[in-house]
Amino acid sequence: MTEPRVAVIGIPGKWSTEVLADALEQRTGFRQVVDMADVSLDLTDNSLRCGALNLCELDGLAVKKISAEYNPNTLDRLEMLRTAEQQGVRVFSGAEKILRLVDRLSCTVTLRNAGVPMPDTVVTEDLQAAFDTVKRFGEAVFKPLFSTKARGMCVLGGEQSDAELRDAIAAFKADNPMLYIQRKIELSGRDLGMVFLGGQYQGTYARVSQSDTWNTTINSGGRYEAFEPDAELIELARRAQEPFGLDFTTVDVALTDNGPIVFEVSAFGGFRGALEGAGIDAAGLYADHILQQVRR
Template sequence: MEIALITHDPDLKEQRNRKLVNALAERGVSVRVLAPGRETVCISGSGTAFIDGSGRELNPDLVVNGLYRNSGWGLDLVRAFELAGYPVVNRAEAWYRAKMKHLASAALAAAGVPQPPVVFSHGVPAPLWRRARRLGRRVVLKPWNSALGEGSARYPQAQITRERLGRWRRRHGSVYAQAYVPNPGRDIRVVVVGSEALGASYRYARKGMWKTNVAAGGRPAYCRLTEPLRRLALAATRAVGLDVAGVDIIEGAERLQVLELNAWPNYHGYDQIARVDVAGYLADYLIERARRGTG
């Protein structure tokens, strides 16, 4: 069996990618690594051929979309594999939806998955800033495609002015504003693979900070995967159309709410905290999907 991994990390420097390739190799799968910039796509007649950096043609049983950069560079390559009839995990459309925060929000809303209210615009028309102010006592502004807690900022309602939103729009190209959810100083990351939620971890914000991302200094800790967490994470993943996801969940005063979804979550470290062999589960799942083909 052959599985192609499309990645921004062709030299497998990242632990999550190395762990997955090792887990697949242990199960007898040959993994072909393909990176945007190293591929050659040949289209002729009714066929499309994909050739890797070493000049070998790929004919994988499954394509794994392991892209993670915010830019989405190379996502068209994933789409090209889909058009050529290969089964893909995660599909390009779902990846794009997860990455563009307002699309993820719209998908969650359509599926009735609880989340904080959001307003979004490519500009700063009056209805945007009037409504953004009304989101709540505090409002979080996020770059439309942020990750790792980078770039987002929290403001008291009174500081959500037209001028501030105008500056934000000039800097980020659009405005995504979300109601801030008062919480116990932590959020929860649930990793989903296929139809299973594998485990959960708390992420505690550093003292005086409000973002809990581990990259922003958040401290991870074991969290029991309760039934409500499991159900919410699976519903969110399904709503966005992902097969593999890291779902960020916050404990609001009244209920759990989904903050965002990550299409290729970094599970290195998480696996120990959540006490689950994510790479192993992922490898088994990918093998099953490869066996199933496009059906």
């Protein structure tokens, strides 16, 4: 029986991309990393080519990273993958499922519609409404609709004068026409990544701040450590990821004085946090899951 051929969509040379490609190669003997920047979609013959390779002739595509940074072009890359899906290629997670998560607002609306607790959030294009929101919140985090690892986010309010605040909001809006504003939450320097594979809970790691920055991301100097959640917290994270139907994901959860809240559900999930913080070989588990699905 011929082993399945599953390529990894990701960033060549990046650890999470390469470790997933390694895990698939160990199990099948086939290894291919694909950068979507090198892919061409030809709708004349419905081919999706990376060099001489037609991705539509593979058994599966594991999407570890669709672009180095999220932006509207990321959505176009996912749309291209739908051509492969139409021809029977399994995409993990499905292109339309990832599409609902790359845009922060789409993720937020889905979570709130499901009754998942989140930070107080206002979304507007109106500068006055944004100003009024910050005054009401005291301090607020402004987030681009397309970003990861807190890139492009900023905290406004606090000690700023009204004039300084208005100028800062206008400057943010220059690059972000839709203003996504969340009440700043006191995290005590830690938040959680709760890992799910095929909808099943795998484990939890904490991201712990090592500085006085407002976020805990590794990009800002944070580190990973183990964490054991209770059953209620696991159930909250399960409910948060359920509407998206992802093959692999991480639910970002914070513990506050008013109870746990969910920041977001990741389109791709975190391999390094799972390994270093919780001892979970996410790449190996994901590779097994993918191959089990492809072989059905």
